[in-house]
Amino acid sequence: MKNSNIKNIIFDLGDVILNIDVPVASLSFAKLSGREQAEILTLFKENDLFRQFETGLLDEASFRNLIRKLVDSPDWTDEMIDTAWNSLLLDMPVERVELLKTLRSKYRLFLLSNTSSIHITQVNKILEAATGIKNLDELFDKVYLSYEMGIMKPDPEIYLQVLKEQNIKAEETLFLDDNSDNIKSAAKLGIDTILVQKPVTILEYLKDYAV
Structure with missing residues (x-):
C-alpha cells in the first residue's frame, strides 16, 4: 500500500534493479x-x-x-x-529502468549499494547495453556506493549519512532492499521499507507509486 508521506525512494542495486546470482x-x-x-x-x-x-x-x-x-x-x-x-552480475531489465524514469518525475531517487568498483564498472556496461544509458548516475539524484563511503549496510550509519547529506526525513523516505538485515536496520531509524523478494519485482511493489 502506498505511503502518501513518501517524497524520497532509496534503492538497493542487486536483485532490486539488477538481477544477480551471488x-x-x-x-x-x-x-x-x-x-x-x-x-x-x-x-x-x-x-x-x-x-x-x-x-x-x-x-x-x-x-x-x-x-x-x-x-x-x-x-x-x-x-x-x-x-x-x-559473473554474478546478470541482466538489467529495461522495464525497471523505465520505472525509475517515471518515479523520478515524482520523487527524489537514490541508490545505496554494497558493492565494489569492479562491479560498478561492469554494471554500467550492462546498463548501457540494455538501455543506452551510460551511467547509473543518470537515473538517480545521487548514487551511494559502499566502497566509496567506507561503510556497508546494515550499519545504521550508512542510512544516517544519506539522510543527513540529502537533508531528507526518515519518515518521508522509502527504502527497498532484498536483504532482511538491511531492511530491519533502516526500519529502526523510522525509514519506510519494502523487502524485495523474488519472484516479485519492484514493478509490482511500486506500482501505486508510479501512478
Whole structure:
C-alpha cells in the first residue's frame, strides 16, 4: 500500500534493479582454480575478502593480488579475475529502468549499494547495453556506493549519512532492499521499507507509486 508521506525512494542495486546470482562468482573462481566451490567460499570468508573490497579497504589491484595469493594462482590476469568476479552480475531489465524514469518525475531517487568498483564498472556496461544509458548516475539524484563511503549496510550509519547529506526525513523516505538485515536496520531509524523478494519485482511493489 502506498505511503502518501513518501517524497524520497532509496534503492538497493542487486536483485532490486539488477538481477544477480551471488554464488556464481565463487563457482567461477572454483572452476578457474580447480578447487571446490566450498573451499573458495571458505578462503574468501576467512580473509574477509568481500567486506574489505566493498568498503574500500582494498583497491582493485590489492583485491586481485589477494585473490591470486589465496588461490595460489600468481599467473591469473586482471581480466580473468574481473570476469570471474563479475559473473554474478546478470541482466538489467529495461522495464525497471523505465520505472525509475517515471518515479523520478515524482520523487527524489537514490541508490545505496554494497558493492565494489569492479562491479560498478561492469554494471554500467550492462546498463548501457540494455538501455543506452551510460551511467547509473543518470537515473538517480545521487548514487551511494559502499566502497566509496567506507561503510556497508546494515550499519545504521550508512542510512544516517544519506539522510543527513540529502537533508531528507526518515519518515518521508522509502527504502527497498532484498536483504532482511538491511531492511530491519533502516526500519529502526523510522525509514519506510519494502523487502524485495523474488519472484516479485519492484514493478509490482511500486506500482501505486508510479501512478
